[in-house]
Amino acid sequence: MSHKHVRDIPAQTVKAGTGAQMQVLIGSDQGPHFAMRRFVMDPGGGMPLHTNAVEHEQYVLGGRGRVTIGDQVVEVTRDDVLYIPAGVPHSYDSLGPEPFEFICVVPNQPDRIELVEPAC
Numbered sequence: 001m002s003h004k005h006v007r008d009i010p011a012q013t014v015k016a017g018t019g020a021q022m023q024v025l026i027g028s029d030q031g032p033h034f035a036m037r038r039f040v041m042d043p044g045g046g047m048p049l050h051t052n053a054v055e056h057e058q059y060v061l062g063g064r065g066r067v068t069i070g071d072q073v074v075e076v077t078r079d080d081v082l083y084i085p086a087g088v089p090h091s092y093d094s095l096g097p098e099p100f101e102f103i104c105v106v107p108n109q110p111d112r113i114e115l116v117e118p119a120c
Helices: none
Strands: 018-026 034-052 056-062 064-069 072-077 081-084 090-094 100-107 113-115
Touching (some): 090 100
Antiparallel strands (some): 018 034, 034 090, 056 100
16 A cells, blocks of 8 residues: 655656646556656646657646647546547647646556657
């Protein structure tokens, strides 16, 4: 068993993002199958279009965001749920005025993140 409070888990800056931080709530050292991460994006912040080698299951905790998944763009708020298949380009924009915050669950498998150049 593992128990901790989110305030005791260090946040890491998302390198490719703007005003975005991530906390690894449950990592591969604690669970054999899935990792759980918390993302917080400041108003006006976000993450650029990218792909991942693993799928994402996400639950929005608060704020408002615009999420691009493939060729779809959705605006999300608290209690919305998203599924992003592996390899599908996706991005995030925090629409403020409060931070956009969500939980992201991914399989504990090798992941490769690749930035996608925006279409002209």
